[in-house]
Amino acid sequence: MSLNAEIRGxxxxxxxxxxxDRLVLGHRLSEWCGHGPMLEEDLALANIALDLIxxxxxxxxxxxxxxxxxxxxxxxxxxxxSAEFRNLQLVEQPNGDFAYTIAxxxxxxxxxxxxxxQLSLSTEAExxxxxxxxxxxxxxxxxxxxxxxxxxxxxxxxSHRRLQDAVDDLWRFTQEMFVPDEVDxxxxxxxxxxxxxxxxxxxxxxxxxxxxxxTLELPEDSQYMTSGSRGGYxxxxxxxxxxxxxxxxxxxxxxxW
Amino acid sequence: xxxxWDCLRTVPDPEIPVVDVVxxxxxxxxxxxxxxxxxxxxxxxxxxxxxxxxxxxxxEALQSAGHKQVEVKxxxxxxxxxxxxxxxxxxxxxxxxxxxxxxxxxxxxxxxTPACTFCGSEKTRLQSEFGSTPCKALRVCLECLQPFEHFKxx
Numbered sequence: 123m124s125l126n127a128e129i130r131g132x133x134x135x136x137x138x139x140x141x142x143d144r145l146v147l148g149h150r151l152s153e154w155c156g157h158g159p160m161l162e163e164d165l166a167l168a169n170i171a172l173d174l175i176x177x178x179x180x181x182x183x184x185x186x187x188x189x190x191x192x193x194x195x196x197x198x199x200x201x202x203x204s205a206e207f208r209n210l211q212l213v214e215q216p217n218g219d220f221a222y223t224i225a226x227x228x229x230x231x232x233x234x235x236x237x238x239x240q241l242s243l244s245t246e247a248e249x250x251x252x253x254x255x256x257x258x259x260x261x262x263x264x265x266x267x268x269x270x271x272x273x274x275x276x277x278x279x280x281s282h283r284r285l286q287d288a289v290d291d292l293w294r295f296t297q298e299m300f301v302p303d304e305v306d307x308x309x310x311x312x313x314x315x316x317x318x319x320x321x322x323x324x325x326x327x328x329x330x331x332x333x334x335x336x337t338l339e340l341p342e343d344s345q346y347m348t349s350g351s352r353g354g355y356x357x358x359x360x361x362x363x364x365x366x367x368x369x370x371x372x373x374x375x376x377x378x379w
Numbered sequence: 380x381x382x383x384w385d386c387l388r389t390v391p392d393p394e395i396p397v398v399d400v401v402x403x404x405x406x407x408x409x410x411x412x413x414x415x416x417x418x419x420x421x422x423x424x425x426x427x428x429x430x431x432x433x434x435x436x437x438x439e440a441l442q443s444a445g446h447k448q449v450e451v452k453x454x455x456x457x458x459x460x461x462x463x464x465x466x467x468x469x470x471x472x473x474x475x476x477x478x479x480x481x482x483x484x485x486x487x488x489x490x491x492t493p494a495c496t497f498c499g500s501e502k503t504r505l506q507s508e509f510g511s512t513p514c515k516a517l518r519v520c521l522e523c524l525q526p527f528e529h530f531k532x533x
Contacts, residue, residue, distance in 0.1 A: 162507035162517065169509040176426020180455065251456035255425055258458065258533045259513075266508050 125312075132308045134189045136315060137249075138198065139208035139305075139352055141181030145199055146360070147213035147230060148174035149367050151223070159220050166266060170227070173259040180252045200371035204360045211351045212295035214360040218288065221281065224270045225288035231264040232328050233299050233321065240316030249314060268332055275336025286338055293341035298349050300325070305352070380445040383411045387418065390440045393432045394512050397475040400433055404463025407454065415448035416441055421459045424513040424533075461532050472530060477515065480532040495520035496527045503527075 125133065151171035158164025182195035213230060217223045238260050241253030274281040300322040302310065309315035333340055349355075370377060387409070390400045400406050400420070408419040418437055422430050434451045441449045461480035464472075469479035478493035494501050500522035507517045508531075515528045 162509070165511070166507060166509035169513050172426035172428070172513055173424060174426070176422075176424060180425055247456065251454075251458075254458045255455045259425060262508060262531070262533075 129308060129312060129314075130188055132305045133314065134185055135208065135305045136309055137181050137185035137188060141178045141185055141198070142207050142209035143213050143230075144174040144178035144181065146207070146209045146363065147227075148172070148178060149363060150213065150215075150217060151227075153217055154223065163220075167223075170263050170266070173256075173263070177252070177256045177259070180255065184248055184252065196371070200368045204356050204364055205354045207356065207360060207364070208352050208354065209356075209360075210295065210299060211348050211355075211357050212292065212299070214356060214363060215292065215295065216359055219284055221274050221284035222288040222292070224267055224274060225285060225292050227263070228267040228271050228332070229292060229296050229329070231260060231267050232325055232332075234260045235264050236321045236324050236328075237316060237318075240321070244315065245313045271332050271336045271338075275333070275338045282337065285336070289333065289338055290341050294345060294347050297347040298351060301349060303352055383409045383416045383418070383441060383446065386440050386444045386446070387437060390433070390436045393429045393436070394514075395472070395475065395477065397471050398464075398468045400437065402465040402468035402471075404459060404465075405433065406437075415450065416446045417450045417452065419452045419454055421454055423459050425455075426513065459533075461530060464530075476527055478518070478527060478529040480530045493518065493529045495523060495525065497525045498523040 148171045151167045151174070154167040155164065155171075158167055178199070179195060182198045186193055186195050186198060210230075212226060215222075215226055235257065238253045238257040242250050242257055244250040244253060271285070274285040276282070300318045302318045306315060306318055310317045330340055384401065387406050388399050388401045392398050392400055392403050392405070395403075403423070405420050405423065406418060407421050408417075410417040418441070420430070420433060420437070430453065434453075437451055438449050464480065472479045473496055476496050478496050481493065492501060492503055495503050495518075498520060500520055502521040503518045504521055505516065506519050506526065510517045510528055514531055514533075516531050517526060518529050519526045
């Protein structure tokens with residue numbers, strides 16, 4: 123890539139945040155392994171986790187090359203603290219019950235398909251390649267979570283109540299997906315990255331449609347919305363997640379098998 | 380010395396050993412010179428855990444065939460698609476008990492119903508979109524009631 127130093131710096135940040143989204147969400151889903159409500163769902167969540175962690179690895183690898191500072195993809199994943207992570211607060215939220223996991227995944231998957239469709243059009247070949255690769259996987263993820271939204275929302279009284287509670291509780295984390303910062307502005311101007319604001323209305327429309335079909339109520343838009351995760355502000359849950367995920371590399375630096 | 384392509388056709392896919400890495404479309408390019416061989420491979424899924432194993436097997440197969448210097452590279456574009464699986468490999472998958480993907484998948488995810496690999500019935504039901512590996516879904520035959528795997532279209 124023949125980009126100037128300033129853009130390279132922004133690009134490093136950009137790749138890092140999208141890698142972090144996938145690693146953190148992938149790790150959360152992997153916590154279900156062996157605890158899924160049924161065998162098929164246990165496999166499904168583990169599969170989605172594997173896809174997300176694989177995608178994270180593609181983003182980290184490119185981030186490490188872009189930074190060109192001697193840090194490897196593993197260093198980026200395992201040797202940064204929570205304030206250095208740039209993932210969305212949505213993806214670090216604990217699994218809760220199954221409905222909570224599905225609602226979190228659904229909000230992310232709708233965004234992810236829209237985001238990756240646009241990312242695959244990036245003027246940077248290596249970035250568009252990651253977008254195109256991950257998009258095929260994300261379409262499967264979305265189809266899966268969408269079906270669960272319908273089944274749980276339009277299911278029993280209890281499944282409906284649990285999913286509505288999850289939707290209401292997670293709603294405040296959804297709007298920061300579409301708030302661009304300086305990094306986004308710079309890269310959007312270079313046609314390297316999608317314009318996040320243009321994804322918002324498609325996301326809203328798609329989410330509203332599924333919620334309606336699932337007989338769920340759309341949460342009030344006027345409520346408090348979180349922000350700042352792209353700048354390193356997180357809920358307390360991320361620290362615990364990283365402590366568990368990173369313990370091996372922190373305790374035995376450089377351990378490999 | 381066996382030429383590199385023929386040599387690679389003897390390397391099985393570690394997760395589905397009935398097919399090889401060439402007929403699965405995993406091997407994208409081979410550059411062969413008298414001194415060295417460079418093989419470019421592509422992952423089926425981003426998180427495919429078999430990539431390292433595939434790289435090792437390729438290296439081993441080429442080296443034991445007399446190719447001293449072997450380099451294995453990975454690339455992700457163009458994106459791997461089940462369309463690259465050869466006709467022969469599709470039949471091998473079917474006889475192994477995995478319903479092969481329908482052609483062509485490049486335009487999106489597959490919504491067609493694959494036939495049962497045991498009795499051939501077209502009446503089958505999706506059990507789960509995710510199976511024992513990222514590339515497979517689980518189905519059940521409504522005629523003979525056997526569960527079977529389906530290679531997902533991507």
